[in-house]
Amino acid sequence: MFHRGSFAIVSRARLSWLPPLIIGLFVSELLRWWSRRRKERSSAPAPSIAKEIPATARKPPRRPGVDDDVRFQKLQDDPRYFPGAQLGKAQRAALGEVMQFEGPNTASYSPSSTLVEPSIRFIVAGSGSKCFTGAAGPDDIIAVPDFFCAATQMDLYDSMLAELREMVEGDGDGSEFPHYHEIMAQIKEFFAVGKCSTCITWHETLGNPSLSAKSDNFDEVMTSGDFECAVHFVLGGSYELQLHRPGPVRDGFLAVPCVNGSLCLLGSATLARYCCRRIVTEDQPRPALSIIMLTSSAALRRSRAAILKPREISPLLEEWDSVMRPAMRIRALRPNAELGRISHDDVIVIPEFACKMGDWDAYYALLREIRAGQQSDGVESKWESWHEGAHLLTQTPNNSETFQEILGQLCHRFAIRQNGYIGTRFNWYRDSSDWKPFHHDSAAFNRERALKQNCTVGVSFGASRELAFQHAKSRDLLYFPQTNGMLFFFGRDVNIRWRHGINALPPEQQSSKGRISIISWGLCELAFEEPCAPPMLDDLYADRKGKGKSKGKGTKEWSLFEGKGKSKGKGGEMREVCRMFQRGQCSRGDSCKYSHVLRTA
Structure with a gap:
């Protein structure tokens, strides 16, 4: 007979072998797992890490070709392709390196980050053509300023109003409205429009129209959403088309002014994403006559269809709430228009x-x-890689008489003060593989710059490229195709609310044709202050003082308007930027004769 205590002792003795066995099995399995893991790692391709593949050991991305125009000088002057040139982050991203390429004022250095469909693409058609020749889609708005007449000419408005009164009263058989038929014929020809449903309204005051005439099926087509686009034409008084997302207005809305004689096409996808209201912004509004045409257009060549049904356009003419400011107001003008x-x-x-x-x-x-000036001035004036190899710029554009002439036109047109410092930039996108990442201009967060800049204005030359805007909060995307000779201006608060850049193109769309953009920053004396302005952004480089910036030196942003080229300032004002400080290598401190102010893209 066994006692309870002796049984416990025997049981512990018999089970003493179990823990070593479990530990042995665990160690054995751990060794097997480690061995398999080691084999997998040794057979896998090496990860794309900058430290393992030095930037100087890799070849830069291939170009899509060389411009074959006889006016183009085929010089080997691109520093990104010099022997031993270090690759920037944008070049490494284009080669397929998978890394988190970004900066304090750069959304991403990866060109693929811009290959995204926009919320709206805003196209401004050129003058002198009877039909729209560009490529458009359901996401697009096509604006045609002064399509029938200049904004100050009211003869057509008076004639159309007289015909509308006859339509409403039922006089005539329809053939007695020559101005109406001429307008419809020109719109149909310009946008290659077929069958359509039309509504004509005249607002003498706010609210519902005082007079209206419409096609029999207009209300049915508007309600069903069975149309690809809405064409909008205005005569007489001005108002804004305000586009806002459904629900409460959080990050502002987009405003498109509609003035006498202007024409505007809105794609169905735009009307599906945004609610469209007609708002009078004048203190003493004038009567306005408008035509809305619901139709399908052969001009919409990009065939991606809208997924959602377009929203109805209200016939009401509403009063402006001065407290509500748009995130952006887009004004399409002709070169001779009054600003x-x-x-x-x-x-x-x-x-x-x-x-x-x-x-x-x-x-x-x-x-x-520019190239002639570079050859005469020496190495200091050569092209320089900018935005981590995304494109080129020059520090000495003032050698070009054409550049000086264009800069003078910009300053005169927008009343930019010439008795102070004007920031300039000469960007060259050598071919369509170059691009520019999203960023804010430095006046959005640099208080010293903000005292001297309240606008950005530029002119594009060469190949058409898309200037893209990304809302800093909502991430909405707006694209503006920039054609040869086009001017683009945006104000101080647009720069705060939105980042901007030049979209990259997928390889199959790239060509050898390049683009130049001449940019100027300054104080526009035509600008006025409004309540509820957005605050400046936090200084994006406040915690990086003395550490330098991204590769590239850039232009001297505060060069004098007179074109001296060297912006050392007068009386100790704005000095030339210290290049060693930009690289984080200046050891002179306060005794340095150059400025220790970080430059931004």
Whole structure:
């Protein structure tokens, strides 16, 4: 007979072998797992890490070709392709390196980050053509300023109003409305429109229209959403089309002014994403006559269809709430149009400002003059890689007479003060594989710059590229195709609310044709202040003082307007930027005669 205590002792003795066995099995399995893991790692391709593959040991991305125009000088002057040149982050990303390429004021250095469909693509058509020749889609808005007449000419408005009264009263058989039929014929020809449903309204005051005439099926087509686009035409008084996302207005809305004689096409996808209201912004509004045409257009060549049904356009003409400011107001103008007062919310697009769309003489003249100046001035004036190899710029554009002439036109047109410092930039996108990452101009967060800059204005030459805007909060994307000779202006608050850049192109769309953009920053005296302005952004480089910035030196952003080229300032004002400080290598401290202010893209 066993006692309970002796049984416990025997049991513990018999089970003493179990723990060593379990430990042995665990160690054995751990060794097997480690061995398999080691074999997998040794057979796998090496990860794409910059430290393992030095930037100087890799070849830069291949170019899509060389411009074959006889006016183009085929020089080997691109520093990104010099022997031993270090690759920037944008070049490494283009080669397929998978890394988190970004910076304090750069959304991403990866060109693929811009290959995204926009919320809206805003196209401004050139003048002198009877039909729209570009490629458009359901995401697009096509604006045609002064389509029938200049904004100040009211003869057509008076004639159309008289015909509308006859339509409403039922006089005539329809053939007695020559101005109406002429307008419809020109719109149909310009946008290659077929069958359509039309509504004509006249608002003498706010609210519902005082007079209206519409096609029998207009309300049915509007309600069903069975149309690809809505064409909008205005005569007489001005108002805004305000586009906002459904629900409460959180990050502002987009405003498109509609003035006498202007034409606007809105794709069905735009009307599906945004609610469209017609808002009068004048203190004493004038009567306005408008035509809305619901139709399908052969001009919408990009065939991606809208997924959602387009929303209805309200016939009401509503009063403006002055407290509500748009995230962006997009003004499409002709070169000879009056600018009037400019809001800090404004974007102004003027096609063919500097030259006709098909005339590339200015593009090749700028390159020829810049290169001639580089050869005479020596190494300090050569092209420089910018934005980590995304494109090129030059520090000495003032050697070009064409550049100086264009800069003078910009300053005169927008009343930019010339008795102070004007920031300039000469960007060259050598071919369509170059691009520019999303960023804010430095006046959005640099208080010293903000005292001297309240606008950005530029002119494009050469190949058409898309200027893209990304809302800093909502991440909404707006694209503006920039054609040869086009001017683009945006105000202080647009720069705060939105980042901007030049979209990259997929390889199959790239060509050898390049683009030049001449940029100027300064104080526009036409701008006025409004309540509820957005605050400046936090200084994006506040915690990086003395550590330098990204590769590339850039232009001297505060060069004098007179074109001295060396912006050392007068009386100790703005000095030339210290290059060693930009690289984080200056040891002179406060005794350095150059400025220790970080430059931004």
